[in-house]
Amino acid sequence: MILVNDGLNLIIKWLSLSGMRKSVRIAILLAAALLCAAAVAVRVLSTVQARSFSERRVALSQRLDSLGEAMALLRGMDSLYRIKMHHPPLAPPVDSLRPEMATRVDSLLSDADSLSSQLRESIVLSAEARERARFTPSICPLEAGTFNLSARFGTRTDPVEGDVRMHEGLDLACPQGNPVHVTADGVVSFIDSDIFGYGNCIVVDHGFGYQTRYAHLSIIRTSENIRLKRGDVIGETGVSGRATGPHLHYEVIYNGVTVDPEEYIDIKL
Numbered sequence: 001m002i003l004v005n006d007g008l009n010l011i012i013k014w015l016s017l018s019g020m021r022k023s024v025r026i027a028i029l030l031a032a033a034l035l036c037a038a039a040v041a042v043r044v045l046s047t048v049q050a051r052s053f054s055e056r057r058v059a060l061s062q063r064l065d066s067l068g069e070a071m072a073l074l075r076g077m078d079s080l081y082r083i084k085m086h087h088p089p090l091a092p093p094v095d096s097l098r099p100e101m102a103t104r105v106d107s108l109l110s111d112a113d114s115l116s117s118q119l120r121e122s123i124v125l126s127a128e129a130r131e132r133a134r135f136t137p138s139i140c141p142l143e144a145g146t147f148n149l150s151a152r153f154g155t156r157t158d159p160v161e162g163d164v165r166m167h168e169g170l171d172l173a174c175p176q177g178n179p180v181h182v183t184a185d186g187v188v189s190f191i192d193s194d195i196f197g198y199g200n201c202i203v204v205d206h207g208f209g210y211q212t213r214y215a216h217l218s219i220i221r222t223s224e225n226i227r228l229k230r231g232d233v234i235g236e237t238g239v240s241g242r243a244t245g246p247h248l249h250y251e252v253i254y255n256g257v258t259v260d261p262e263e264y265i266d267i268k269l
Contacts, residue, residue, distance in 0.1 A: 135206040137183040137264050139230060141214060141250050142237070147174035150247060153260040159244050168258040169213065169251035176218050176246040178237040181230075183212055183265070188226045188234070198249065199241020202234055215249035216241050 151171035158165045186206035198215035218238025239246045252261045
């Protein structure tokens with residue numbers, strides 16, 4: 001466009017300087033203008049054609065790519081079809097497996113329910129066992145090395161009367177004033193002082209059918225209805241009541257019947 005403008009300007013200057021008639025100059029100027037317009041039109045047309053050709057080439061390339069992808073997909077489908085026709089599946093049809101699968105699923109669900117029930121039962125039993133362990137007499141009421149076992153549970157010759165009698169606990173001989181420990185969690189249910197029997201005596205109710213008795217104490221360091229933890233000090237050993245020397249008489253009672261305390265503790269320890 002710049003060259004066309006420059007050419008027209010040169011023609012106009014030349015015509016203005018020449019001595020031609022005005023009509024001739026106008027005719028020449030119109031002819032030059034037409035030539036310039038034709039040149040511009042040719043230039044524009046060639047540019048449009050080139051752009052259109054480029055766009056068509058891009059579109060054609062995209063179509064060819066799509067066609068190639070479609071051909072690859074068709075070849076893959078054809079290969080799968082040939083494999084299926086020449087190599088049928090080895091597994092049985094799904095419909096034939098459904099009854100067997102349903103049976104297996106039912107069996108697995110039944111096993112899972114059974115295991116879940118057993119697990120819940122085990123958890124309950126474990127919790128109950130831990131609870132019972134807290135309230136079961138299982139430690140020695142005196143510290144190890146501070147006593148001697150002077151009488152076991154069972155029949156023996158009474159040291160006061162001299163006749164054979166049932167001894168319903170353990171006698172642990174020791175110096176007066178040894179601390180006495182409760183042997184399991186529980187509640188003090190009974191405190192008594194009998195000069196002709198157990199002397200200063202404490203009975204602790206542990207629940208689950210268990211009770212323990214601590215007799216011949218010199219000092220009682222608790223009171224009735226006090227809740228205790230295993231190992232709490234409840235008194236001191238002495239010689240109160242019907243006794244021949246300082247000691248602790250210890251009993252374990254289960255469901256109202258005295259039992260051998262050595263079945264619950266290792267007295268040697």
